[in-house]
Amino acid sequence: MVSPTTAAAIKRVLEATETDGLLAIEGIRKEFPGVVALDDVRLRVRPGTVHALMGENGAGKSTLMKIIAGIYQPDAGEIRLRGVPVTLKSPLDALEQGIAMIHQELALMNWMTVAENIWIRREPRNRLGLIDHAKMVEMTESLFSRLNIVLDPRAQVSDLTVAQKQMVEIARAVSYESNILIMDEPTSALTDREVEHLFAIIRDLRARGIGIVYITHKMNELFEIADEFTVFRDGKYVGTHASKDVTRDDIIRMMVGREITDMFPKIDCPIGDVILEVKNLTLPGVFHDISFSIRRGEILGLAGLVGSKRSNVAEALFGVRPAASGEILIDGRPVTIDSPGAAMAHGLAFLTEDRKETGCFLALDCLENIQSALITRSHVKAGFIDQATVTKLAEDMAAKLRIKTPNLHEIVENLSGGNQQKLLIARWLLTRPRILILDEPTRGIDVGAKAEIHRLITGLAAEGVAVLMISSELPEVLGMSDRIMVMHEGHVSGFLDRSEASQVRIMDLAAR
Template sequence: MSGKLLEMKGVTKQFPGVYALKGVDFELESGEVHALLGENGAGKSTLMKILNGIYDINEGNIFINGNEVQINGVKDARRFGISIIHQEISLVPYLSIAENIYLGREPLTKARFVDIKLMYENAQKFLDDFDLGLSAKTTVNQLTVAQQQMIEIIKAVSFHSKIIVMDEPTSSLTDKEVEFLFKTIRNLKEQGVGIVYISHRMNELFEITDRITVMRDGTYVGTVVTKETTNDKLIAMMVGRELTNYYVRDFSTTGETILKVNNLTRKGVIENASFELRKGEILGFSGLVGAGRSELMKCIFGLDSFEQGEIMVNGTKVNIKNPNDAIKNKIAYVTENRKEEGLFLTQSVKYNLTIKILQDFIKFLRVNFKYENNETNHYINELSIKTPSPEQEVGNLSGGNQQKVLISRWLATKPQVLILDEPTRGVDVGAKAEIYAIMNRLAKEGVSIIMISSELPEVINMSDRVAVMYKGKIQKILNKEDSDQETIMHYATGGN
């Protein structure tokens, strides 16, 4: 690290009636990876949107290379060498890699036509420099998520950016793809690029960052050198208290078999999957990306069809052709992608929470508003959903509260079997602990839970048993005492 690249001093941002940021300080040195850490709603995104000219600053100062600057829009940010790579990739899928990199700033010939030859040559040079093995003529929709993310990074580098903000860059990547991303980040560091790294994955911060700044409730808490701190200290800084009993689980004897799946097969995806789920049990499903975990659950819930096999609920064979059949059999499914597949982001908390139980309070043309409001308030209180009112747009809530709204929607259907697909993805540590406590309480009340998770500590600490999948097969079902990281990874990589 060689000198301050960026300083943000006393940054304050106020929206009508609320301070989003109050006197926040942040700095970044040349060749540094500096993490920005905090619970959802802590103000990280707002601070970065100010840096990138998306929001105006109300109070405070921004210095780049020691010079005070005014950032009044995205063009200003680009001019000062600032780029942001958003969690949701913003490439145009049906344009080529080269067209995406130079979109809106295509090189021109002397005759003022787009210099297509030069554009593709320059783009190909970037691809070769990053050793991606791709052609600049390839359309973006043919790329993996990881490759698309690398194109976003190349796009930032092509602007000659010296400050790059990465927002949850590994949320959709496999372990191998994460390794490649980290290699790229280290290369950028050597070139003197400063990187602001936003992530909830603590293990990543200890691997790739130099310093960590913690925010809470729109304020600056402190900055620590990564190698001089611990996981527990960071969590305490984030939540304002020591977070004891992070994984909340009371293990007890589970009851009779509620759900039984026999030899379920979907050609090319799932092969002869068989397992049982007991009353009050949390059955974890582990495996690498592409192992078939979500695909198996979508078959059980009726979202996807299957060629052979049977599903039994309470000892009776059931015919599930669609989600309504699953709901009638008291099976609920919380998707891994709450924003695109789960929630109606522009609708209210009340709307999202009660959409699956309309038949309970709408009879003919009469609406029982008292029942609707009671159900809404019950789950807001029961799951401690932080919202100004039931009428608040769900898209304005933090990730953890959005997830609790989605879980509440399915709990309102009174399920026997609750399938949770990546229940804490994109959720901060405080909200994770709350979700674990909810799962524990539901299991104690007799709800049977299937939890798909890519986080091994979560699987190990919350599950009564762990089913490990590999290439569409259930490779092994492990008891609690046999479930450790080494054993799970052994079976997840094809071991017998």
């Protein structure tokens, strides 16, 4: 016999679930230093559905998921579970509220067994309070047989393949018996057959009333598995629809509908002979049969989504992680580039993607940062740096690029992102490169500095430098490039001329 008050409470919860769904997110805002990652976003997940979250790189999908999983705290906004507002201060909070997540970066403990990884913090214990390993293995086996996974629970995670690790993560997330399961690009490491298996698991979970948030940028996955989807763009909410109501093109338009304003227009400059030619460059398991060429004065844009391995191609060209096979020709002659030093000797320069991790020496001053590439090849006599000449060159370059710093002895950590980026460009320009590879040259810097860097790149092209520019920002690629190469999962999926390129056409090639 249920008391009237309990009945009323149940009714209230049911009604809330009716209107609010399982998970409701309203007005979430999250800022990181210098960037607004999420601005007034919302999301509503109904029980027993798969809700896909779509968006370009940097749209804010992963940030929102980390907020729901309790890893980040939002600056503003509300999260409601079955109509009840909650605060999720830690991953433990989220887990206890019935939210589990499969992380994009593998979050497993190497050197521990599969079973230990799955049941960490929830290990079965015997009467003495000690962990019962046999029971834990048994629990893992029954979980695996339920999910149709064949894997030894006693195997060490460090011995597993990436796909096997991914299955362990999936099993662990399922083992929490949570109401909400977040999957952040769970298929990125899986083969087609394994993806099918994952989808079977997902369909089963859905049938049991679990709400699944599925982050992906693969269109075919969306249509195969998702009931509904929400699109984010630049940290903002764009819209939510049922996947059966829309076409692929509709979604692409929602994802890319960004205005092309405040972009520096490309100046047409004479394009010369082919300087760099790449034939069938392959690094097994990473990228395959990459072929393209760049001419003097040409800017070749390189577009693709996360996982398209664009940066790996750049790293191979610059000898950071050389390709296993294929040919690189400079001025028509085959060359061997097995180290960054060799690449520099052939006139290449490489502005890396992450200026803090692989670019700047943050604790050193501007002068030391600018001169570091130059002095590996010249201006050193009998072991001593010709500091007077080098300082003069660095000062001139800093002035030319209008790097804003009190003087060149300022520590680089204190500079703004835009000035750090200019500093790195200055470093490479001092080596007088003939081929300049730029990986995300304007990521995370403000609009004014962006325009200046765009002007600089165009200017270099006008001087005859061949530029390969990787960028996740489609307007940048469209605005700057003479031609655009699009990659998809380690393969070149197409080339577009400036005249025929559009955001929709690029996304079409990038998101097969």
